[in-house]
Amino acid sequence: xxxxxxxxxRKIVRFYTACFGFRQPYKVLCDGxxxxxxxxxxxxxxxxxxxxxxxxxxxLFTTKCVIDELxxxxxxxxxxxxxxxxxxxxxxxxxxxxxxxxCLMEVIGEKNPEHFFVASQDVDLRKKxxxxxxxxxxxxxxxxxxxxxxSSFQRQFxxxxxxxxxxxxxxxxxxxxKSTKNILETKEIGDSSxxxxxxxxxxxxxxxxKETHYARKGMGVKDRPQFKRKxxxxxxxxxxxxxxxxxxxxxSSGKEGKDGNTTLRxxxxxxxxxxxxxxxxxxxS
Numbered sequence: 001x002x003x004x005x006x007x008x009x010r011k012i013v014r015f016y017t018a019c020f021g022f023r024q025p026y027k028v029l030c031d032g033x034x035x036x037x038x039x040x041x042x043x044x045x046x047x048x049x050x051x052x053x054x055x056x057x058x059x060l061f062t063t064k065c066v067i068d069e070l071x072x073x074x075x076x077x078x079x080x081x082x083x084x085x086x087x088x089x090x091x092x093x094x095x096x097x098x099x100x101x102x103c104l105m106e107v108i109g110e111k112n113p114e115h116f117f118v119a120s121q122d123v124d125l126r127k128k129x130x131x132x133x134x135x136x137x138x139x140x141x142x143x144x145x146x147x148x149x150x151s152s153f154q155r156q157f158x159x160x161x162x163x164x165x166x167x168x169x170x171x172x173x174x175x176x177x178k179s180t181k182n183i184l185e186t187k188e189i190g191d192s193s194x195x196x197x198x199x200x201x202x203x204x205x206x207x208x209x210k211e212t213h214y215a216r217k218g219m220g221v222k223d224r225p226q227f228k229r230k231x232x233x234x235x236x237x238x239x240x241x242x243x244x245x246x247x248x249x250x251x252s253s254g255k256e257g258k259d260g261n262t263t264l265r266x267x268x269x270x271x272x273x274x275x276x277x278x279x280x281x282x283x284x285s
Contacts, residue, residue, distance in 0.1 A: 006055065009147045012136065013054055016150075019158045020134035022115045025057035028138065029090060029107065031100050032070045033121035035062070036080040037140045046083070050119070050138070053145040061090040061116070065103035090116075101125050108135060133157040 016022045028050055035046075043049045051058045062084050070081045092103050105128065108116060112134045119138040120126055129135045130151040137148040168176070 005144075005146070008149075009053060010055055012147050012149055013056070016134065016136050020112075020115065022136075025059050026054055027059050027061055027114065027116050029061045029063075029104065029116040029118050030066075030084075030087065031062070031104055031118075031120045031122065031125070032066050032073070032077070032080065032084070034119040034138075034140065035066075035070070035084050035087075036077055037121050039079045039083055041140065041143050043140070043143060043145070049145055053138070053147060054117070060087045062087045063090050063092045063100075063103050063107060065092060065098050066100045068097050069100045090114075101128075105129075108132060130154070 013022070013026075030046075038044070038046045038049075047058050047060055050060070067081065067084045067089075070077045070084055090107055092098075092107055094103070094106060098106070101122065101124075104118065104120075104125065107114075108118065108129065110132065112132060115134070117136045117138055118126075118129055119140075121139055126137050126139065126148070129137060130148075131153055133154055135154075136150075139146055139148065
C-alpha cells in the first residue's frame with residue numbers, strides 16, 4: 001500500500017510541477033486543524049513526514065490568524081500553539097485578524113502565485129480550494145499523510161489554458177502581420193537591386209566580348225581552332241576474310257601447255273619393294 005501511495009503522490013506532484021510551475025523546496029501552508037492532528041498522532045518531526053509524502057524537501061508555513069485561532073481554543077490546543085510558533089509565518093496583508101479559513105483563502109488568492117501546498121483537516125476549506133487553480137491539498141488520516149488528486153476543475157483549467165496558449169492573441173497576430181510586411185518589403189527592394197546588378201553585369205560582359213572579338217580580328221587571330229573532319233578510311237585488310245575461288249576443280253587441277261591443251265598433273269610415286277624380292281635378285285646375280 002505504501003509503494004502504491006508513493007507512486008500516486010509522485011504522479012500528482014508531477015502534474016502540479018509541469019502545469020503550474022511548482023519548484024523544490026515545496027512550501028506547505030498549514031492551518032490549526034492540521035497542526036493539532038500532527039500533535040495528536042505524534043507525527044513528529046512534521047517536516048520530515050511531509051517531505052517523505054511529497055518525496056522532496058519541504059518548508060512549513062502558517063499565519064498569525066491561525067495561531068490566534070489556536071490560542072482562543074484553550075488549554076487543549078496548547079501543544080499545537082507551541083508547534084505553530086516554531087513554523088515560519090506567511091505574510092497576510094489584512095490589518096485586522098480574520099478567521100483561519102478566510103485568512104488562508106486570502107493568502108492563496110485567485111491563482112496561488114506563491115505556489116503553496118495547503119495542509120488542512122477542514123473538509124469545507126478543502127472543497128473551496130478545489131475551485132482555485134493550482135492548489136494541491138494535503139490531509140492526515142491517522143498516522144498517514146495523503147495528497148489529494150487534482151480536481152476536475154483544475155484539470156479543465158489546465159486543458160483550456162493549454163488550448164489558449166496554442167492559439168494566437170490579437171496583439172501577437174498584429175505583430176506577426178507587421179513583421180511579415182516589413183520582411184516582404186525588404187525582400188522586394190533586395191530583389192530589384194539584384195536584378196539591376198545582374199543587368200549591368202550582363203552588359204559589361206557583352207562589351208568585353210565584343211572588344212576581344214574586334215581585337216582578335218585586327219590581329220588576324222581566329223576565334224576558334226578549326227579541326228579537320230575525319231574521313232572514312234578503307235577497312236583493315238588483316239581483319240577481312242579472304243575471297244573464295246568458285247572455279248571448277250577439273251580446270252584448276254589441270255595444267256595448260258603451250259598449245260593450249262590441258263594435261264593432267266602426274267604424280268611421281270616411289271615403288272616399294274619387299275625384302276623377299278631383293279633377296280631373289282641377289283641370288284640370281
